Amino acid sequence: AQKVTQAQTEISVVEKEDVTLDCVYETRDTTYYLFWYKQPPSGELVFLIRRNSFDEQNEISGRYSWNFQKSTSSFNFTITASQVVDSAVYFCALSEGGYQKVTFGTGTKLQVIP
Amino acid sequence: DGGITQSPKYLFRKEGQNVTLSCEQNLNHDAMYWYRQDPGQGLRLIYYSQIVNDFQKGDIAEGYSVSREKKESFPLTVTSAQKNPTAFYLCASSIPSVGSEQFFGPGTRLTVL
Numbered sequence: 670a671q672k673v674t675q676a677q678t679e680i681s682v683v684e685k686e687d688v689t690l691d692c693v694y695e696t697r698d699t700t701y702y703l704f705w706y707k708q709p710p711s712g713e714l715v716f717l718i719r720r721n722s723f724d725e726q727n728e729i730s731g732r733y734s735w736n737f738q739k740s741t742s743s744f745n746f747t748i749t750a751s752q753v754v755d756s757a758v759y760f761c762a763l764s765e766g767g768y769q770k771v772t773f774g775t776g777t778k779l780q781v782i783p
Numbered sequence: 784d785g786g787i788t789q790s791p792k793y794l795f796r797k798e799g800q801n802v803t804l805s806c807e808q809n810l811n812h813d814a815m816y817w818y819r820q821d822p823g824q825g826l827r828l829i830y831y832s833q834i835v836n837d838f839q840k841g842d843i844a845e846g847y848s849v850s851r852e853k854k855e856s857f858p859l860t861v862t863s864a865q866k867n868p869t870a871f872y873l874c875a876s877s878i879p880s881v882g883s884e885q886f887f888g889p890g891t892r893l894t895v896l
């Protein structure tokens with residue numbers, strides 16, 4: 670069975686600090702996809718990134734970066750120089766065996782204090 | 784602008800009443816989903832549909848029903864059989880392809896009085 674663990678329930682940082690959101694997953698499949706979504710206070714989840722199991726390259730997009738390590742089954746998300754607009758709940762998700770089955774973590778609520 | 788709309792934003796229901804949540808998309812996606820979000824529990828899949836006139840139960844389908852008569856519409860009915868319906872409900876859609884991301888609506892917050 671697939672499982673996604675986001676152990677950090679809530680994180681508070683001061684603006685301009687760096688912050689890393691942890692995501693650990695479990696799967697028996699060799700082919701799978703990992704995702705990060707952002708849920709701002711408005712409620713709508715917004716897709717941030719997708720990574721497939723065969724691509725362990727780290728990715729950077731502006732202030733966002735993602736570190737995928739199959740050896741530790743982790744897909745961590747770092748925000749550099751955080752801003753108040755980064756305040757949201759962030760979800761890590763895992764898809765295996767078909768697009769219909771996506772398992773979401775419980776989310777990490779990030780609060781960036783001005 | 785393409786996207787997903789859900790209505791209403793807030794919904795109040797008396798115990799014992801059925802209520803229907805609307806979800807419409809103009810992204811031309813074949814696949815649509817309904818999730819329930821409770822505090823500290825992440826998103827749980829209620830139903831999904833891969834194509835018109837077809838839908839499948841997700842992990843927590845009991846007490847819910849859906850229909851998919853049109854590609855762009857996937858309404859969810861919360862029946863009186865659902866024991867604890869107060870929650871935030873999210874509708875999503877995607878291309879029916881492995882690894883495709885899902886696009887979400889703004890959600891409906893249902894409160895049972």
